[in-house]
Amino acid sequence: xxxxxxxxxxLVEAGGSLTLSCAFSGVDFNNYNMxxxxxxxxxxxxxxxxxxxxSQRYSGNFANDRFTIDRDNAKNTVTLRMNNLKVESTxxxxxxxxxxxxxxxxxxxxEYDYWGQGTQVTVSS
Numbered sequence: 001x002x003x004x005x006x007x008x009x010x011l012v013e014a015g016g017s018l019t020l021s022c023a024f025s026g027v028d029f030n031n032y033n034m035x036x037x038x039x040x041x042x043x044x045x046x047x048x049x050x051x052x053x054x055s056q057r058y059s060g061n062f063a064n065d066r067f068t069i070d071r072d073n074a075k076n077t078v079t080l081r082m083n084n085l086k087v088e089s090t091x092x093x094x095x096x097x098x099x100x101x102x103x104x105x106x107x108x109x110x111e112y113d114y115w116g117q118g119t120q121v122t123v124s125s
Contacts, residue, residue, distance in 0.1 A: 001026050002114055003025045003026055004022060004024050004114050005023045005116055006021070006094065006095045006116045006117065007022075007023075007119060008020040008079075010120075011122045012121070012124070014124065015085065016123075017084070018081075019079055019082070020080040020082070020093055021079050022034070022036075022077060022080075022095030022116060023077050024076050025076060027097070027114075031053060032053060032099055032100065033106055035048075035050040035095075035107075035109075036067075036069060038089075038091045038092070039093075039094060044109070045109035046060065047107045047109070048063050048067060049063045049069035050106030051069045051070065052100065058107075067082050068080070086123060088123075089123045090121060091120075092120050092121075093120075095115065096112035096116075097112060097114045097115070098112040098113055099113055
């Protein structure tokens with residue numbers, strides 16, 4: 001059974017930090033490119049950051065240099081370290097996995113094969 005489980009969301013003050021984690025099971029994790037997306041109510045999922053199976057990293061406009069994605073292939077996990085959080089970071093964050101053989105980029109959520117239930121991040125002012 002394939003599962004993606006996000007954790008680490010919660011409430012934090014503006015300027016604070018959070019680290020989101022994603023555990024991906026039921027697949028050969030080494031064959032998957034991973035991405036983090038954010039989604040506000042009524043809007044499409046927006047790319048935050050991605051990391052290919054060989055650890056090449058990509059960041060979306062929202063993340064710039066405040067967010068860092070990383071993966072641990074031994075533990076089948078991918079993390080998103082978020083620093084200097086702003087109130088506009090208050091949304092649900094989703095972890096997604098895309099088989100590397102599918103090709104293409106990492107930026108479009110609907111092109112991924114699997115995704116989790118999401119984790120809420122709330123940043124207070």
